[in-house]
Structures are given as C-alpha cells and as structure tokens.
Amino acid sequence: MRMRMIATILCGLFIFPLFSSARSDGSMQVERSETSVFSEVDAYIAREMKQQRLPGLALGIVQGDRILYLRGYGQADSTGRPVTPETPFGIGSIGKSITAMAVLQLAEEGEIDLDAPIQRYIPTPYNGAEFITVRQLLNQTSGFTQISTFSNTLSSIDIQDQDALEKNALSYADKFLKKAVQTEQPFKYSNANYVLLGYIVQQVSGQSYGDYVKDHIFAPLSMQDSYVTLDEAAAHGLAKPHRRIFGYNVPYEGPYIHIPGDAPAGYLYSSAKDMSHYLVAQMNGGRFEDNSVLSSEGIRLMQTEPVPGTYAMGWMTDQINHLPVIGQPGGSIGFQAQTYIVPEQQLGVIVFANVLDAIDATWPNKTHVITTTHIAAGIIDLLNNDPIGGSGLSISQKYGVVNGLVFILSIWLLYTVYRTAKRCLGPWNPDRSHHTKLSIKIIISRIILNFAGLFFVLMLSMTQVVPVWHIATIYQPDLILWLKIMTVLMALKGSMEIIRLVRSNGMKKL
Template sequence: MNTLKVYRLLSTLICLTLALALTIGSVSASPMRQGETDFAAIDAYITEQMNNLGIPGMALGIVQGDQIVHLQGFGVADSSGRVVTPQTPFHIGSVTKSFTALAVMQLVEAGKIDLDAPVQEYLPWFELADKEASAKITVRNLLNQTSGISTKDGDRFWTSQQGLEEHVRGLNEIQLTQPVAKTWQYSNLNYSIAGLVVEKVSRQPYADYVTQHIFEPLDMRHSYASRAPALADGLAVGHHYMFGHAFEREYAVPLPGVPGGGLIASVEDMTHYAIAQLSDGRYGDTSILSAQGIAELHAPAISTGGEEHYAMGWNVTTLDGIPLVLHTGDIGNFHSIAVLMPDHGSGFILLANASGFEQLRQVDAIAGGVFNLLNGKAPAPVSVPINVRFLYWAVTVTPLLMILGIAFSWRFWRSKRVGHILLIVLLYGGIALLWLFLVPQLIESPFSSIRFIHPELAYAVLASAVLGIGWSIYTAMNLMTRRSK
C-alpha cells in the first residue's frame, strides 16, 4: 500500500490506524457502556495529544444508543482565544458525502429517484468525453464511487468559480480511467453530480434541501451548507500546517465541491446525525429515513482493498471482530472523522480546525486512541509517518539545496570537467522533472488543486522546476559554448 496517495487512501489509513490501536494493550475489547466509560481520561488524552501536535481546537461527541453521552470542546476556535464548545461549527469535509447519499436515499423512498437509473434520466444533458460510457453511469455508481471518474479529476473543483450545474455541464472533456461499475475510485466529482441530481429532482438548491430535510428534522441548529451563516454563528477559524506550525488560513469550499465536502456542523449536531444513523433513521420522534434505507446506505458495495469496502458515503470495515461504518473529511484547514459501531449501538465524532500534508492523519490517529479508550484499552501514541514527513521536507527543502548547489558550482565553474557538467545537467533537470510530475501523481490531485490545498508544496515544486530546468539549460549552453571554442 502506498501511504503517500493521501486522498484516495485516506479511509484505508484510518482503518489501519484503528487496527493498530486495537492491537495495543491486554484488555479484551467490550462494548462501550456509559457507566463504565472514563470520559475524563478520554478528554485528558485528547488535550495531551492536541497540545503535543499543536492543534488549536478540537471537539468530541460520543453517543450510545439514542443518547448523547459525552460532549466536549478543546482549545480555541480562533486567535482571539475564543474557546471551542460543542456548539462551535466546524467544516466537516468529506463526511458531507454521507449527507448527500442520505438526501438521495430520501428521494428514492419518495419514489423520485431510482438508484439504478442512468444519471441522464435526471440530467438529460449529462455527458463525459466517452458518450457511450456516460449513458451507463447510474446514481448508484455515483454513491458507490464506481463511475470510473478518477480521484485526480474529482479534485478540479478547488479552483472553480462556477456554480454546481455549470461545473457539471463542463465535464464533457473528462476521460474515465476505469470502466463504469467495475472499480472503486474515490472522486469528489461523483458527489457533485449526485448533489445536482438532488437539486433537479427536488427542485430545490442543494443547500436548501439539506437544511429542510436533514438539519431541521435532526435539530441541527448549528449546521450550514454555506459559509456566511456559519461565520455569523461563530465558525471556527481553519489552520493550515506549514513547516511544522499551524497558521490561520480561511477560505470557502467552492460551490461545485459542497455536496462532496462543503457542509459545516457543530459536534453536538453531528451526534444527532450519528444517533439517526445508528437508530434506523430515527432521532427522538423524528424519522429521516427508513431502517431499510439506512441499511442500504451502510451496506458494503465495492472493495477498496483488503477487508475495507465503500458503501454510500461511508467506508465499511471490520476490525478485531467489530464492524465499523466511518468516514473522514479534510479540506486543507479542517479535519473530521465520524465513526459508527452499529453492533454496539455507539459511535463518536471528532472535529479539528487544522490540517496539513504532514498532519493529515494525526486527527485520525487521535480517533484511534479514543476508540481504544472506549473499548478498555490504552491509546496508541500519535506521530507523523516517517515516509510522509520525508516526502514533505524533501520537496520543501529542495529549492534551498538547489540554490546552495548552484552557488557552489558557480564558484568552481571554470574548473569543472565535461563529465561533471553533464552530471549537473542530469541531476538538476532530473530532480526538477521528478518533483513536477511525481508529486501530483502521489497526491492524485491536479497541480492547481495542490497549489490551493498545500501551497507550500506547490511553490516548492515550482521553484525546484524553475531552478533545476533553468540551471540545466544554462549549464548545457555553456558546455556547448566551451566545446565550440
């Protein structure tokens, strides 16, 4: 498994983190029971890890059955020192996908959508580069991430200034990278299209539909589908890690990305949502979906590797005999994870107002510790994987090393032999091309999106390319001049 393919493998990595956590300690795992759970120990663990990792703020919610058994905010929401509370709104990133899948399933139960009908039945103009394949893509394929649209193409929305429909109408040059319905490929674009289907069928904007049919019935009073009202309600400020430090960085998810990763919610509201997911669609006296509908949302549909499967907006796996339904979310300055344990009737939500290339998995690792503590085991230590740290610093330090190398070569230029000069050309040019083409492939995202989400990596790659290719050309030209004399 290549752990550097961050976005596509995010769900698998959290599963592996939890699996590692389950192997630590000698106490047998048992279902969480409210009277036996040491919530103070969980809070102390999160506080310690948050401080060690430099995460400004976090929020935790734990549910058992149809009850919220624990809510806690940690740290600060912004630089003013405003404390995080259970009511503080956070961006939840790709956990949004389960909301979009729920919206689709509500319309299925209303008789307005057929999961196995082609997308073109609801969006007659829908078309990718392959017209024949486009006609085969069903609503179910979108929710199961089996449309054939790649992870990389799914991230193109980050720099979009378009509305949702305009963006989807502009997909006619997108090439499928896998046959329809055959292979799982995590792609935000699948959920953009599904969100537009919700709009067209319900005749409501996506934001209005989710607010009216999910947020309001579940009494989610601090949840939003757009940024402006969330800011008025005290939205936490996002932070992006660069060079080991968290810096405030604020931006809105572009409209085409909202159905796949743009919702905002407090941890208290997310516990209402978790209860409905664990209670056959019911929260209190309200039902947002039938038991059969919830079961279909959680049903494993396509393998993502090993024992992990993707359902509809959820990842499904079994660890140490415990079935899990979960999803993570990340937008570059916020991170979230929702974990459901259906057989135990319990689950938890963990939100953070920080993220970054190195820190992408740290909140997930803390979630692994919470999982352990809920099941009577010691939490695993949290650290950045060495290969991720190596890649990050190798890319960001390369421009500086190139400048030092150029300065050294310039100083002793006249004494260089032809073979040495050729080596410089190959070395600098090779490194420049390696970073320029390898980094987008490892992250599986277009360069424009990397520049938006991880700007320090993007500019380091660009600087390396300019320095490497420029110095190689200059060196080669000087070599030709020297040989012509």
C-alpha cells in the same frame, strides 16, 4: 483506517457493560464511571493536540439514542475564542452520507428509482447516462476516478453563483459520461459521483441542494449549527481553517475554503453537537427524538457495502482492534474530521479539527487515514478500556523528519551553487578547471539536468497537465514553495556552468 474503525467498535464494547451495570447499581456509579472514562479521554486529547499540533478540536460521543459527551478543546481562531460543541467546522467527505440520505429520502417517496439510469434525472446527451444508475453513483461504481476531478475543483472555484452546482455537475457529465462504457465497474472513489447526486436531488425536489438539505435533514434532526454555505457558517462562528507551514499552524484566507459546485461531495459545515444528532439517527433507524429522516431499511442500505471492502452510501467499513466499524473521514482545506460507528455497541464518535495538510495523511497506501482518524480510533480504544493503537509518527515527528531533510538538501544545494559560483566568477585557472577534464557531452548533460527541474515546475504551474500539482500547492504550500526555490537555484547553477563552459572554451582559443 480499517484498524482504526475496529478500535472505535471496541470502545463501545467497554462502555456498554459499564452503562448496563450502572443502570442496575444506581446513578452514582454511572457518574463516577463516566467521570473517570471521560477524564481519560480529555487527557488523551490534550496529549494528542500537543503532539499533532492541532489549534482546535471538537468531540462528540453518542450511544444508542443518548449523547454521552460533547466538548470543545483549544482555540477556534487567533483571538483565543474557545472551541465549543456548537462551533461549526468543515465536515469534508462526511457530507457524502448526507447527500446519500437526501437521495434515499426521495427514493422512499417514489421520486427517484435507484436502479434507473441517471439520464432520467440529468439532462445530458451522452450515452454513458443511459446505463449508469443512481445506485452506481451512490456506491461509487460508475467508473469515475478521483484524480480526474481535480481540474474541476480548480476551475469551479470561480463559479460562486447559485448555479454553481448545476454547472459543475454538467461539467462532470461532459468529462465522464461521454467516455463511459457499458461494463461492470469496480469501486473507485470520486467526488464526481456525489456532485451528480446532489444535482439529481436538486432536479427532482425542485429545491436547491442546500435548501433541500436544510429542510429535510438539518431541521428535523435539530442541527441548528449546520450550514450549506461558507458565509452562513462564518456568520455563526466557523472555526478558522489552518494550514501547516513547516509544522507551524497558519490561518488560511484563500479561495478554496468553500467550493459551491462541490458542496454535495464535501463542502458542508456542522458542529460536534449537530453531528451527534446525525449519528443518533444513523444508529436508531433514522430517528432522532420524535423525528424520522429515513426508514430503518434506508439506513441499513446506506451502511451496507454491495461487496465487502468497497463503499456503501457515504460510509465505509473498517476494523479497530478487530472490532467491525463503519466510518468516513473528511478533509477540506484547513479542516479535517472523522466519524465512526460501532454497530454492535451502538456507539458513535465524531472528531473535528481546524488544520489540515497533506502530511496529515498516512502515506503512501492509506491517504484516507488522517490525524483525526487516529484520534477517533484512540477514543474508541479508551472507551473499551483497550490499549490505544499505534498511530505511527506524530505530526511533530513527521515535520521533524521533513524539516531535517529540507535543511540538509538546502545546505547541500547552496554549497554546490557556492562552489560553482566561485569557479565561475573567480580568477581563471586553466590548470584547475574541471571542465578541461570532462567531455563536452557530460558538461552539457549536467547543464540540462540543472535546468530540467525549473522547466517541469514551470510546465506544471502554468498548465493543468497534472492537476494534482495544483492540489499539492494548495494543501502543502511550504514544500511546494521550497521545491520551486530549489529548482531556481539549480537553474542558477546551470547558468553559471554555461558561463564557465564559455570561459573555458574562450581561454582555449586564446
């Protein structure tokens, strides 16, 4: 991701001189240059959408206080409705910077002290609230962990009422604050930090989190296609979310599209046009047109990491072709996004797509780098007239490998099951029985191994001992379903081994 961010800034390096020369030489040169550059961008996106199997994509490019390019590509849903710059998408964790902006607005009004313990704003009896500050939540140095939030994500889906945020925030407080220790904590990414911040906004402002964001951020930035609930977004043309099933895009209709209790951490909706307004404010001291949503000092604070390579307030630093950038990926079920800002070029890029699964991530070390991350970085490279950085395997190539392995392993397991069934159900031939040549211990260990997979799958599915299993079931249902089928086949093979063993022992007694 850091290399991608640098590519974003290099794009700005190219486009800056391009526009400065255009201003001196006349408007026709601007038009010709823009037409040429953005034609390359269109061709690049068309190529990437095919290789990455994206049903729809929206793009916004801004520089300084100008919106340079807005365009939608592909389809928003199965009816063939085209994606436009006004089409809403899920923005995922990009929404964390919106929550941070809300907190900083209240801080500038004197309503929140960033260095005050959160106990001042959150009614909780736990000692951890006495020494964890608002600033630590913003910089994700509270000590909370992401993997421990998964169980909340799974359980809070049933909470759809107006108190969902409060209930989820207090649940996080119960989970983390009673175990917190008063020591300096390193940066650890966790949705829990921003859920608690959203609850603080709600407590301090006297408005619901959603109403506050609409009144104090969306409205002044003219973000008319931005929404805080799924119902609002769906009523105004939300792109249809998709998951990939063995590489094929399938519309998602399940319950995890929107989790109200996690809204401040990643469940807001916006369009490429609206997020372009937001990026303009981020690059112009909090101003968009005649409205200001935050002071220039507040914007700098948002974008500055306390320690390089950690986390600012909704933003992370990176590099694209050695060019410093700040950015944030976003992902929720069926949606992915990436935004980059190249500070020294005052260049910003936002990319949305309406499909996401676990294979979109770069495993194992850069899971925050997703398909839209590569595309946004490539656009910055193009704008800077630089070679597009390598993005590794495309989705088509990844699924070619995955589907090939799935096919080979499936054929192998089916063959071993067939051989076992043939020995078990066919005529008994003691001279050819492999059981007569194996010790009982070896036979029993093989039977146990055949049943072990089914046992673990049942345990993981019926409990939340490992909640990441349930998250994987949501984001990668094809491979999880295949794994379940394979464990059932192995258990069937183990059952036939038991029958074979019983028949073998019975024939020996006769």
